[in-house]
Amino acid sequence: MTLPGSNDIIEAHKRIGTYIHRTPVLTSKSINILLNSRLFFKCENFQKVGAFKFRGATNAVLQLSDYEARNGVATHSSGNHAAALALAAKLRGIPSYIVMPENSPEIKKKAVKGYRAKITYCKPTLEARKSELEKIVIKTGAIFIHPYDNSRVISGQGTAAKELVEDYPSLDTVIAPVGGGGLLSGTATWVKSFNSKIEVIAAEPEKADDAYRSYKSGILQPSLNPDTIADGLLTSLSELTFTIISEKVDDIIRVSEETIVLAMRMIWERMKIIIEPSSAVALGAVMEKPDRFANKKVGIILSGGNVDLKNLPF
Amino acid sequence: MTLPGSNDIIEAHKRIGTYIHRTPVLTSKSINILLNSRLFFKCENFQKVGAFKFRGATNAVLQLSDYEARNGVATHSSGNHAAALALAAKLRGIPSYIVMPENSPEIKKKAVKGYRAKITYCKPTLEARKSELEKIVIKTGAIFIHPYDNSRVISGQGTAAKELVEDYPSLDTVIAPVGGGGLLSGTATWVKSFNSKIEVIAAEPEKADDAYRSYKSGILQPSLNPDTIADGLLTSLSELTFTIISEKVDDIIRVSEETIVLAMRMIWERMKIIIEPSSAVALGAVMEKPDRFANKKVGIILSGGNVDLKNLPF
Numbered sequence: 001m002t003l004p005g006s007n008d009i010i011e012a013h014k015r016i017g018t019y020i021h022r023t024p025v026l027t028s029k030s031i032n033i034l035l036n037s038r039l040f041f042k043c044e045n046f047q048k049v050g051a052f053k054f055r056g057a058t059n060a061v062l063q064l065s066d067y068e069a070r071n072g073v074a075t076h077s078s079g080n081h082a083a084a085l086a087l088a089a090k091l092r093g094i095p096s097y098i099v100m101p102e103n104s105p106e107i108k109k110k111a112v113k114g115y116r117a118k119i120t121y122c123k124p125t126l127e128a129r130k131s132e133l134e135k136i137v138i139k140t141g142a143i144f145i146h147p148y149d150n151s152r153v154i155s156g157q158g159t160a161a162k163e164l165v166e167d168y169p170s171l172d173t174v175i176a177p178v179g180g181g182g183l184l185s186g187t188a189t190w191v192k193s194f195n196s197k198i199e200v201i202a203a204e205p206e207k208a209d210d211a212y213r214s215y216k217s218g219i220l221q222p223s224l225n226p227d228t229i230a231d232g233l234l235t236s237l238s239e240l241t242f243t244i245i246s247e248k249v250d251d252i253i254r255v256s257e258e259t260i261v262l263a264m265r266m267i268w269e270r271m272k273i274i275i276e277p278s279s280a281v282a283l284g285a286v287m288e289k290p291d292r293f294a295n296k297k298v299g300i301i302l303s304g305g306n307v308d309l310k311n312l313p314f
Numbered sequence: 315m316t317l318p319g320s321n322d323i324i325e326a327h328k329r330i331g332t333y334i335h336r337t338p339v340l341t342s343k344s345i346n347i348l349l350n351s352r353l354f355f356k357c358e359n360f361q362k363v364g365a366f367k368f369r370g371a372t373n374a375v376l377q378l379s380d381y382e383a384r385n386g387v388a389t390h391s392s393g394n395h396a397a398a399l400a401l402a403a404k405l406r407g408i409p410s411y412i413v414m415p416e417n418s419p420e421i422k423k424k425a426v427k428g429y430r431a432k433i434t435y436c437k438p439t440l441e442a443r444k445s446e447l448e449k450i451v452i453k454t455g456a457i458f459i460h461p462y463d464n465s466r467v468i469s470g471q472g473t474a475a476k477e478l479v480e481d482y483p484s485l486d487t488v489i490a491p492v493g494g495g496g497l498l499s500g501t502a503t504w505v506k507s508f509n510s511k512i513e514v515i516a517a518e519p520e521k522a523d524d525a526y527r528s529y530k531s532g533i534l535q536p537s538l539n540p541d542t543i544a545d546g547l548l549t550s551l552s553e554l555t556f557t558i559i560s561e562k563v564d565d566i567i568r569v570s571e572e573t574i575v576l577a578m579r580m581i582w583e584r585m586k587i588i589i590e591p592s593s594a595v596a597l598g599a600v601m602e603k604p605d606r607f608a609n610k611k612v613g614i615i616l617s618g619g620n621v622d623l624k625n626l627p628f
Contacts (some may be wrong), residue, residue: 045586046585046586268588270586272364272587309582311581314624
């Protein structure tokens with residue numbers, strides 16, 4: 001198991017620089033007043049495909065040799081990684097094969113189709129997804145790009161935090177949401193190498209808290225019936241992300257469903273930007289522990305903005 | 315009747331510069347591809363109080379002499395002008411008196427209260443609003459600041475277009491929505507003085523088309539039971555705004571309710587920013603007449619982002 005280092009993130013940033021958006025960092029005076037803190041929001045909801053996932057997928061796809069890439073890439077995903085990988089493959093001019101649960105939201109199916117991926121639908125279980133993917137990989141020779149258990153993907157995700165601390169080097173804390181741990185691993189790797197005094201905090205839904213339980217116990221814990229509105233954070237850590245997070249992350253804060261919705265609403269109403277529930281979890285951590293962040297300069301990674309407008313929690 | 319000129323807009327911009335946000339101009343590759351055009355969105359949804367109205371209200375409040383300002387300012391409004399005037403007065407340290415229809419949305423009442431305005435509720439008719447306001451002005455000596463029938467307000471609103479063409483001087487067209495005509499008058503005054511070859515187009519809901527009927531007939535027409543989701547555009551032109559618009563605006567395009575909702579959804583989904591229906595009318599004009607804007611560089615003023623999240627049209 002090779003852990004990605006800060007050099008890998010620097011290289012990733014050079015590699016993907018012309019493909020990604022350098023997303024803005026926004027602030028909100030009224031949220032700062034309400035929470036008695038100074039928050040800096042890194043807006044990956046404005047990233048291509050509407051989520052940070054495009055960074056990691058692009059880095060992984062571009063690092064394949066022409067020989068490796070010749071049969072395309074494949075993954076299973078119901079969400080942002082599917083669209084990210086499909087677009088990255090399209091930009092490289094190679095095919096992509098995406099296994100999607102048949103109950104994926106129509107809007108996500110449409111996005112992936114729009115990037116010309118070859119979609120295979122399967123039953124909505126992890127087993128069905130894995131076995132369908134295996135068949136496709138054997139048949140096509142495509143390379144499987146895991147959404148987070150992959151050093152190149154993690155290095156790509158770390159470029160968001162790199163941009164954030166380039167723009168605001170004097171942050172006290174950086175908060176990222178944690179699901180499978182790709183974004184958090186990349187974030188922690190970059191921030192700690194940049195300045196080990198900057199705290200790296202993970203935010204996780206209380207109702208999908210496998211990372212918290214793993215981190216606190218020191219033993220990788222499985223996900224137990226995760227059930228949260230933050231649908232991007234249902235996945236569990238892998239050995240790779242667990243190792244990085246155990247070593248580099250300062251704490252994990254759990255966020256209730258109620259706080260996630262309040263945080264999402266606060267960003268929509270005060271900042272006039274659209275974020276998905278998974279993104280709101282990071283602000284939710286500040287709302288759960290206001291004393292801890294009082295008067296601190298806190299970078300918050302807003303991971304994405306893909307939300308079903310017909311199914312809002314307000 | 316003194317028409318505001320470009321010098322007034324330059325002076326207004328200097329006067330309000332430290333109070334307002336210089337809002338960003340955003341673009342969307344996917345919307346450009348869909349509509350075969352090059353669109354530049356001036357994001358007044360990110361302005362203070364969530365709408366361009368803060369520019370005009372601040373300019374009007376700051377231009378009062380200390381003597382004139384001593385008893386505060388007053389207006390009647392159910393919407394963004396109320397919040398804008400209340401905040402402008404608070405920043406100058408003078409009282410504000412706002413007459414609001416009793417059926418105004420809770421969120422707007424709360425915003426106005428938050429800026430420490432003294433609110434009087436009245437029956438939701440124009441007559442009730444006017445007569446209640448008159449009583450307050452007589453009793454308090456506050457100065458009435460009309461939301462658009464006021465040269466200083468218009469000059470303030472024109473600063474949004476000034477920033478837009480400063481950032482993108484080679485635009486072919488600028489589109490602004492029209493309700494009472496304050497934003498449109500300020501926009502046309504600035505743009506035509508900057509470069510008379512840039513087209514200025516107004517966008518108006520089909521179901522509240524008094525500006526269209528007035529413009530085409532040459533005679534100021536009253537509003538006839540306006541009924542549109544674009545609740546910021548229910549008002550009618552005044553003599554002042556009608557005069558400016560007749561002289562300087564190149565055309566008015568009417569937009570159906572269906573297109574307003576489609577345009578709003580397109581901006582929410584593709585750009586991940588929150589705009590109110592009134593803002594969507596300007597993009598709606600491009601969607602109604604795609605050939606007219608094909609391959610043109612079009613500036614679009616997104617007027618505001620105050621929308622009731624519990625009552626969305628999707």
